[in-house]
Amino acid sequence: MKTKTLNIKDKTGLTSSPQPSPHKNPNEYNGEVLVNEFVTSKNTNNKQVYIESYGCQMNFSDSEIVASILSQEGYKLTEKLENANLVLVNTCSIREKAEQTVRKRLELFNGLKRKNKDLKIGVLGCMAERLKHKFLEEEKMVDIVVGPDAYKDLPNLLKEAEAEREAVNVILSKEETYGDIAPVRLATNGVSAFVTITRGC
Numbered sequence: 001m002k003t004k005t006l007n008i009k010d011k012t013g014l015t016s017s018p019q020p021s022p023h024k025n026p027n028e029y030n031g032e033v034l035v036n037e038f039v040t041s042k043n044t045n046n047k048q049v050y051i052e053s054y055g056c057q058m059n060f061s062d063s064e065i066v067a068s069i070l071s072q073e074g075y076k077l078t079e080k081l082e083n084a085n086l087v088l089v090n091t092c093s094i095r096e097k098a099e100q101t102v103r104k105r106l107e108l109f110n111g112l113k114r115k116n117k118d119l120k121i122g123v124l125g126c127m128a129e130r131l132k133h134k135f136l137e138e139e140k141m142v143d144i145v146v147g148p149d150a151y152k153d154l155p156n157l158l159k160e161a162e163a164e165r166e167a168v169n170v171i172l173s174k175e176e177t178y179g180d181i182a183p184v185r186l187a188t189n190g191v192s193a194f195v196t197i198t199r200g201c
Helices: 057-071 096-115 126-130 132-138 151-162
Strands: 003-009 013-015 047-053 075-077 086-091 120-125 144-146 167-169 192-199
Touching (some): 047 057, 057 075, 057 086, 057 120, 057 151, 086 096, 086 126, 096 120, 096 126, 120 151, 126 132, 132 144, 151 167
Parallel strands (some): 047 075, 047 086, 086 120, 144 167
Antiparallel strands (some): 003 192
């Protein structure tokens, strides 16, 4: 289950379309890279996370929540893939093309991992829930698999992945709304934000 959102603008009422981000992925992929120079609450490990989001507004809203959770663990967001210690792909599995695109991106990320053994790769969202065994066990394309209701478990899953243990949580929850998480506003024009109105796709 996901979080439906509305994009609101100051003095202009409601709109269903977010402001377009200038940070498009290279190589003609249609995902977007989250960009923000936020300050983490812990600045001891100098780790950086690179997040790509695919699909609907719900995924972009969830990515802001993920960025907030990771900031509490000392991760700083980066738009430079080569600087990342952690790469996360927030996925959508409604359309077949989206799945093909994400798979190609994971292949690219795994190429980087062959050069950097410490790099961790994670899949978030709907596709993670549906293809967890294939990505994690059969094809071994990722280190972390996290469903849309388990983002708060990311710190624990990162520890499991660093210890080379299985790091997966795709348990669905009817109660989890992330209402206690203050999202990190990313690639924003300063007057727009996501507001949760209901749960589910």
